[in-house]
């Protein structure tokens with residue numbers, strides 16, 4: 001895969017516990033030099049915690065973090081060549097824009113003249129000209145955000161950590177800043193580790209996305225991989241909209257699987273599966289097709305429930321006979337179906353993805369409850385209880 | 393209707409006693425003091441009902457100015473020492489574990505529950521010639537004759553610092569507590585060592601607390617008289633003692649009253665400054 005030399009941040013089996021609760025579990029992650037890597041996941045999944053361990057604000061409970069091949073366990077935040085853009089901006093309220101941005105250079109004892117020059121350059125880069133003497137309290141959220149970014153970037157860190165930096169901005173400004181940040185990153189060639197819970201933001205900006213769920217990194221890959229080939233049900237559901245269907249294989253025909261769902265039969269392309277296996281499949285709204293006539297191998301039937309206008313596409317909601325609702329993205333110029341009409345739902349066999357097999361599910365359940373079971377067994381198998389538990 | 397009357401009556405009933413209390417024990421005495429300061433003393437320890445500015449003119453004589461200067465110096469020294477000790481003190485409390493914090497704050501407040509004069513008397517028993525410290529030093533053979541510790545200016549300063557330290561620490565503690573911890577993280581993140589973080593971020597941002605602590609120490613230090621009485625043997629005269637003496641022994645009531653008014657005016661000016669800086673707090 002990647003050349004070892006290219007890896008700038010490496011996390012090996014990193015775990016973090018708060019009061020005995022694991023909030024980051026066995027995290028293995030290699031961040032490549034110059035890439036824009038996003039940690040994506042719902043709130044509370046451990047993104048900030050991960051970032052804080054890389055920055056040095058928080059110790060790992062176990063595992064190792066390497067920066068440029070060097071274990072940083074003993075390095076304090078001020079000794080690590082990384083900088084952070086905090087979600088709350090954390091600008092120094094008693095300093096104006098210039099002094100905030102210059103903070104790191106003053107610490108590095110850079111000569112005054114050079115500081116002045118670099119601060120001016122940075123202010124230009126983030127388009128804050130004219131606001132040099134403003135205090136943070138006198139600025140808007142977007143402006144403060146730019147100061148926070150400039151203050152971190154001016155130190156030319158090896159890695160810039162950004163914790164939901166655009167979270168507090170309104171939608172329009174956020175979209176604009178997404179592009180600006182991405183361009184800035186490309187221009188400067190600095191490695192970005194970016195945290196967000198916004199999947200659209202992650203897809204727009206990242207070179208690679210690491211999707212986290214409940215402290216576990218479920219998948220890492222390019223936006224295209226994560227979106228088009230989600231490996232787990234969670235990723236499929238979290239990144240982009242998806243319709244997840246439970247089914248089992250009724251017939252294997254080379255790489256083609258004939259599957260049976262509660263609401264009908266369907267076909268999908270996936271090598272390596274056996275008859276009668278239970279699988280979860282995911283079909284994106286834009287890959288679902290509707291037809292008045294039955295298509296070969298497909299017999300999923302549903303009723304049009306509503307059309308939702310969503311700008312360039314129309315989202316049509318179809319209710320299947322088992323009550324499950326599918327969302328179908330359609331172009332306005334496609335054939336119009338009236339609400340209440342019955343349609344057949346189908347897809348191109350290659351456009352449905354298997355995201356979850358039942359074995360996987362059982363395995364996860366076992367893994368999750370093993371400890372608890374062992375504990376219970378431990379109680380049961382204690383000397384006094386040993387006799388009766390043998391009978392069970 | 394009944395509600396309306398109730399709404400009008402309730403506040404009066406509620407503040408009534410407090411207002412009455414304030415008028416009886418604060419306002420009336422205050423006007424008495426102001427009034428007396430403009431009267432003429434008579435030879436028998438009382439006042440004649442004759443208007444006079446004599447007391448105020450007397451304050452400008454060198455003896456009195458010397459006392460003001462001594463008082464001012466003592467108060468400044470007390471405030472500075474209280475700040476030097478109090479800031480690290482407050483810092484340590486604010487950064488101690490969540491479990492230890494309430495206990496440490498309690499320790500800080502504990503002295504308030506014992507009469508301050510009794511506590512100062514405690515120092516007296518420690519420091520005097522036959523006091524505990526001297527006894528220990530002599531029995532250890534460190535010194536032959538007891539050290540002169542009590543009844544020195546140093547002892548007065550010690551007593552003042554001891555007595556007023558909590559007033560310095562509490563506002564500073566509050567301002568350090570209020571500090572957003574991510575600001576400290578940001579400073580470390582940008583390369584600041586702990587010391588630089590303190591100097592460049594923590595100190596400037598806790599200035600309002602430092603200022604409040606200083607004023608809350610400085611104001612009472614001007615008027616305290618029993619500490620210099622009990623620990624300084626009244627060797628050096630300060631404004632506090634002076635006022636007390638004018639009323640109790642010198643029997644020059646107009647002078648005592650005028651001096652009291654001077655202290656009140658100084659306090660008001662400082663309070664005004666304090667509230668002004670207090671509003672700076674919001675800006676930071």
Ligand SMILES: Nc1ncnc2c1ncn2[C@@H]1O[C@H](COP(=O)(O)OP(=O)(O)O)[C@@H](O)[C@H]1O
Pocket residue numbers: 018019023041042043044045046047048049050
């Ligand atoms: N200092 C802490 N003490 C205890 N629990 C914490 C602490 N910091 C975070 N957590 C917990 O760890 C989990 C992950 O938090 P966090 O990393 O902030 O999530 P995210 O940034 O993905 O929203 C949450 O359940 C949170 O409550």
Ligand SMILES: [Mg+2]
Pocket residue numbers: 044047048049163
């Ligand atoms: Mg977070």
